[in-house]
Amino acid sequence: xxxxxxxxxxxxxxxxxxxxxxxxxxxxxxxxxxxxxxxxxxxxxxxxxxxxxxxxxxxxxxxxxxxxxxxxxxxxxxxxxxxxxxxxxxxxxxxxxxxxxxxxxxxxxxxxxxxxxxxxxxxxxxxxxxxxxxxxxxxxxxxx
Ligand SMILES: [Fe+2]
Numbered sequence: 001x002x003x004x005x006x007x008x009x010x011x012x013x014x015x016x017x018x019x020x021x022x023x024x025x026x027x028x029x030x031x032x033x034x035x036x037x038x039x040x041x042x043x044x045x046x047x048x049x050x051x052x053x054x055x056x057x058x059x060x061x062x063x064x065x066x067x068x069x070x071x072x073x074x075x076x077x078x079x080x081x082x083x084x085x086x087x088x089x090x091x092x093x094x095x096x097x098x099x100x101x102x103x104x105x106x107x108x109x110x111x112x113x114x115x116x117x118x119x120x121x122x123x124x125x126x127x128x129x130x131x132x133x134x135x136x137x138x139x140x141x142x143x144x
Pocket of ligand 1: 117118
């Protein structure tokens with residue numbers, strides 16, 4: 001599986017949804033489907049990712065997460081990456097370039113997002129729950 005313990009944030013609802021996304025990515029990466037099926041899987045993945053990001057953003061808002069805007073902008077970038085991949089796949093199919101694009105951008109970008117952005121939020125989440133002082137904003141001088 002593409003997901004591993006190093007991507008665990010410790011926030012159960014976030015981790016469960018992230019694992020579900022990686023399960024869908026596994027299906028896309030490991031199985032050679034006909035193009036119509038792949039496009040349907042990509043559409044389902046995008047829908048699920050959007051719901052997941054929305055749930056995360058609601059949690060950010062509920063906890064007054066100071067870096068919510070930055071985090072949300074990365075969510076948007078990932079959706080754009082999925083759209084671009086879908087368009088290239090629709091045009092060219094399962095070319096070597098598209099397989100590499102899928103691995104380098106669709107999968108690795110999500111891993112990067114979880115490892116950096118979701119983990120950063122998880123530290124904030126824990127600081128709110130436990131009053132820990134370990135968390136600091138990414139950009140302390142934002143003027144917010
Ligand atoms: Fe996120």
